[in-house]
Amino acid sequence: MKQNGKASARVTVVMGAVLAALGAASHAQQDQRIEITGSSLRRIDGETAAPVQVFKREDIEEATDQVIWATDWGTEITPQRPQDAHFRGNIVEAMIAYAEGKLGEKTVDLKDVDRIIAIGSDRMMNGVREARHSSLKPYLKEHHVAIGSINSPMQCMMKEVCAQCLQRHVNPHTGEEFFVFSCFNQDQHLDFVDFKNLNDRLKANSIQEKLTNMWLDRTFGREEFKDRFGVVNA
Numbered sequence: 001m002k003q004n005g006k007a008s009a010r011v012t013v014v015m016g017a018v019l020a021a022l023g024a025a026s027h028a029q030q031d032q033r034i035e036i037t038g039s040s041l042r043r044i045d046g047e048t049a050a051p052v053q054v055f056k057r058e059d060i061e062e063a064t065d066q067v068i069w070a071t072d073w074g075t076e077i078t079p080q081r082p083q084d085a086h087f088r089g090n091i092v093e094a095m096i097a098y099a100e101g102k103l104g105e106k107t108v109d110l111k112d113v114d115r116i117i118a119i120g121s122d123r124m125m126n127g128v129r130e131a132r133h134s135s136l137k138p139y140l141k142e143h144h145v146a147i148g149s150i151n152s153p154m155q156c157m158m159k160e161v162c163a164q165c166l167q168r169h170v171n172p173h174t175g176e177e178f179f180v181f182s183c184f185n186q187d188q189h190l191d192f193v194d195f196k197n198l199n200d201r202l203k204a205n206s207i208q209e210k211l212t213n214m215w216l217d218r219t220f221g222r223e224e225f226k227d228r229f230g231v232v233n234a
């Protein structure tokens with residue numbers, strides 16, 4: 001991707017059960033960044049050959065200069081472009097392998113990345129947060145900015161109305177506690193987010209989501225509901 005006549009680069013990592021993307025801009029740019037995105041895919045019980053589904057592949061390739069497709073399990077994703085590669089392992093392992101030049105030619109040096117954006121499950125984002133201070137630390141710029149796209153439970157999505165999306169933050173420098181409305185600002189500093197609080201809230205919401213899904217399955221007579229509970233007599 002070219003911007004203002006300067007070359008920029010992105011590295012995208014996709015994992016089997018998790019979709020992850022790394023994006024970075026070269027040091028020739030003012031705003032250098034790396035993006036990590038993810039979404040969970042449901043696996044069918046008893047399935048032997050774990051399938052990997054890739055969504056919006058063309059869009060991802062269109063928006064990036066380099067893609068590292070990483071899968072934890074299942075069939076590997078074959079890169080379509082010469083600069084792209086596949087890695088078997090998790091996001092942090094993929095980033096380390098990339099930084100060490102084990103995935104072919106590097107489009108960008110992670111040491112030049114100013115901004116890291118993680119988008120995915122709370123556990124993946126927390127893993128990236130922690131690794132930046134441990135295993136990833138030798139490969140990253142010392143004063144980079146790390147942002148997570150926080151997936152707090154939401155309800156009204158009307159920015160500061162119902163407060164369902166409140167996310168606890170703790171300033172790592174002062175210990176100050178404060179709360180933010182995730183629907184108002186989903187992009188939050190990784191080091192400030194209380195991921196334990198987020199995980200607890202997501203778990204608490206899980207039973208309600210499952211019941212709602214079951215009700216919708218029943219309402220629409222989905223095969224999945226019939227398989228589990230028999231034919232529905234409305």
Ligand code: FES
Pocket residue numbers: 153154155156157158159160161162163164165166181182183184
């Ligand atoms: S979801 Fe209602 S205020 Fe954010």
